[in-house]
Amino acid sequence: MAVTQATLPRRLVATPVAGPLVALLLACLFFGVNSGQFFTGPNFSLIIQQVMVVGTLAIGQTLIILTAGIDLACGAIMAFGGIVMTKLAVDSGLPPVLALAAGLAVCAGFGLVNGLLVTRISLPPFIVTLGMLNVVFALTHIYSNEQTVTELPALLTVLGQTFQLGQTNVTYGSLLTILLFVLFAYLLGSTAWGRHVYALGNSPEVARLTGIRTGRLTVGVYTVAGLVYGIAALLLVSRTGVGDPQAGQTDNLDSITAVVLGGTSLFGGRGLVLGTLVGALIVGVFRNGLQLMGVPSIYQTLITGVLVILAVTVDQLSRRRNR
DSSP: OHHHHHHHHHHHHHHHTTHHHHHHHHHHHHHHOOTTTTHHHHHHHHHHHHHHHHHHHHOOOOOHHHHHOOOOOOHHHHHHHHHHHHHHHTTSOHHHHHHHHHHHHHHHHHHHHHHHHHHSOOOOOHHHHHHHHHHHHHHHHHTTTTOBBBBBBBTTTTGOOEEETTTTEEOOOOOOHHHHHHHHHHHHHHHHHHHHHHHHOOOOOOHHHTOOHHHHHHHHHHHHHHHHHHHHHHHHHHHHHHHHHHTTHHHHHHHHHHHHHHTOOTSSSSSOOOHHHHHHHHHHHHHHHHHHHTTOHHHHHHHHHHHHHHHHHHHHHHHHHHO
């Protein structure tokens, strides 16, 4: 028992989440000292609302990066899903439940196509999703006629409503985002599917030799990621109250940023989805804190870029040390 207790701190420090979590706590401390508004319930609620869409996108991005892939089209797929939901519900008169289901199905369908292109034709994920980014971006603007969809039914905006937690208003969408992180943390950490995803990212050939159907698994990962992008679309629509064809244009990069800052390796096979949550919160805390301090937004972008480079550098050095 003594040995277990002695090694527990070392295990905690060795997890990919340890470094990002320390960085998040230090950032909160810094901004709390420099701004009296930072450590307040409404401000923390605002931070979670600001990161819930990108954070949800980053869940799907985490799944793909764990397989040593990457998805540059996630933001565009989300935007198209949002337009499909809203136009079908408003312009076509489809029942909101069916419009929502159609939007989720379309997003999952794009993920399925990405997975099939990666596995059946052996195209690099970077190229596949870069091409899909342009395809979906164009389809979004063609289908929407460059028009924002308004006057949405209640079902599509319900997640933007709030409930009282103490003296703070919390959106239902924020709660859903947290539940999604818990769900995928369980799936990746406690199921055979999750173990297979890590095995695929570590070595596709070894995974195949152990009996894992790597092609089917990869297609499944991309499809599930697409479904998650559809949920992110619903969160975005609920938060903004409109279907916006201009949405999500930089969210693909923001989702990758959250994954990398959360300690997930871009080389696959290493990382935790809860680390992605921490990474998304780091981005949200920095942007919120710098805004409270009156720092121009361009410096927020600069600092975020520096953080990403540092995170990838740490990952690369860690890989070299473990070889």
